[in-house]
Amino acid sequence: MDIVREPKVDWIGLKWIFIGVSLLLMAAGGISILTLGLNLGVDFTGGTLVYVKFKEEPDLERIRGTMAGLGAEEVIRFDDPALNQVQIRMARGEEEEASDLTLVSGQISEVLRNEYDQALMGEGRLDLNHISRTAFSTWLQEEDPAGLRQEEGVVGDLVAEYDRLSSLIVDYRNDHSGIIQDVSELEGLGIPAAVIESISERFYLGSFTVISVEGVGPRVGEELRSRARAAVLFSLGGMLVYIAFRFQIIYGVAAIIALFHDVFITLCFFSVTGQEISLTVVAALLTLVGYSINDTIVIFDRVRENSRLMRREDLSTIFNTSINQTLNRTIMTSGMTFLAVFSLYLFGGPVLAGFSFALVAGIIVGTYSSIAIASPVVLWWHDLRSRRAVAG
Numbered sequence: 001m002d003i004v005r006e007p008k009v010d011w012i013g014l015k016w017i018f019i020g021v022s023l024l025l026m027a028a029g030g031i032s033i034l035t036l037g038l039n040l041g042v043d044f045t046g047g048t049l050v051y052v053k054f055k056e057e058p059d060l061e062r063i064r065g066t067m068a069g070l071g072a073e074e075v076i077r078f079d080d081p082a083l084n085q086v087q088i089r090m091a092r093g094e095e096e097e098a099s100d101l102t103l104v105s106g107q108i109s110e111v112l113r114n115e116y117d118q119a120l121m122g123e124g125r126l127d128l129n130h131i132s133r134t135a136f137s138t139w140l141q142e143e144d145p146a147g148l149r150q151e152e153g154v155v156g157d158l159v160a161e162y163d164r165l166s167s168l169i170v171d172y173r174n175d176h177s178g179i180i181q182d183v184s185e186l187e188g189l190g191i192p193a194a195v196i197e198s199i200s201e202r203f204y205l206g207s208f209t210v211i212s213v214e215g216v217g218p219r220v221g222e223e224l225r226s227r228a229r230a231a232v233l234f235s236l237g238g239m240l241v242y243i244a245f246r247f248q249i250i251y252g253v254a255a256i257i258a259l260f261h262d263v264f265i266t267l268c269f270f271s272v273t274g275q276e277i278s279l280t281v282v283a284a285l286l287t288l289v290g291y292s293i294n295d296t297i298v299i300f301d302r303v304r305e306n307s308r309l310m311r312r313e314d315l316s317t318i319f320n321t322s323i324n325q326t327l328n329r330t331i332m333t334s335g336m337t338f339l340a341v342f343s344l345y346l347f348g349g350p351v352l353a354g355f356s357f358a359l360v361a362g363i364i365v366g367t368y369s370s371i372a373i374a375s376p377v378v379l380w381w382h383d384l385r386s387r388r389a390v391a392g
Helices: 011-033 060-070 097-117 131-144 156-176 184-187 193-202 218-246 249-273 279-309 315-325 327-347 350-372 374-391
Strands: 047-054 072-078 085-090 206-217
Touching: 011 249, 011 315, 011 350, 011 374, 047 097, 060 085, 060 097, 072 327, 085 097, 097 206, 131 156, 131 193, 156 184, 184 193, 218 249, 218 279, 249 279, 249 350, 249 374, 279 315, 279 327, 279 350, 279 374, 315 327, 315 374, 327 350, 350 374
Parallel strands: none
Antiparallel strands: 047 085, 047 206, 072 085
């Protein structure tokens, strides 16, 4: 299918415009990286991410002020704003390890509870949106709100019955993102009225709940940074060897320059937009490297074929012809891939945001570099060798 019928664009004639645009983007991105830096995720810096859901829309400034005493580095909205979820990023000391996650979660819960639920707590009241399954079952067994101890023949089933009731309530709470808005919601679960009444008297419904906690120690973060750098460098080195073997060494060098161009500009986009760089983003960058090199090899392969068919033509004409001959294929493959990853970026949610953003930016830059960067580098090298041969 020909989207562009018999294209005859002088791509090589536009090389200085392309190179100028690339240099401008790289310079602007480099300034951004030097001034703003890269927003490295907890995978690389070490630290703890605590995800908290609130009953009402959270006031981020109030939460930041509350968390300041604990050393919170960042407090942002997470996922769909309608879910009222917040991500709290905590720094981790040099000696802290993943075993401290429970402690960090408990400290955050205590601080938020004092800030938001002080008036609800009362004397001896418990938080129904925070209590664990085991602690809830134990409370039910001790209080025996259904009066099972007084019923003949039921005493032996008391523990099992209250385990069942606690599981019903906690499972219902978890199915509703950890928040019960009103005790009356329990009536539809088949909970005895006496139990619901006792819960209403002795429990309050907290304003928030901790959904999950993730953490990476500083030593692990350093190791992940080293491995990420090694993964990118080894992939580039392997591709250089392969392309040099299949074509010529200059083709491999040109392809690596184009790949470096793609990765650097994509990282520049991350710096400008403040997007977090995590391990999934590194995976996206490696995916981008593979995708971009594929486009470049397709063009180089066509150049090799046309070099035998168009022996009387100069190399610039051969490159222009080869790029134009593969243009429809490039538009189809890159266009369809772009639509897929752009949809992933729009609808994939915050977990895939960094991964899909890297691919969206990378596919555009990678397709562009295969035409505008790799080919001019090969031509520059051949022109340089020709001038030296004439001068010699």
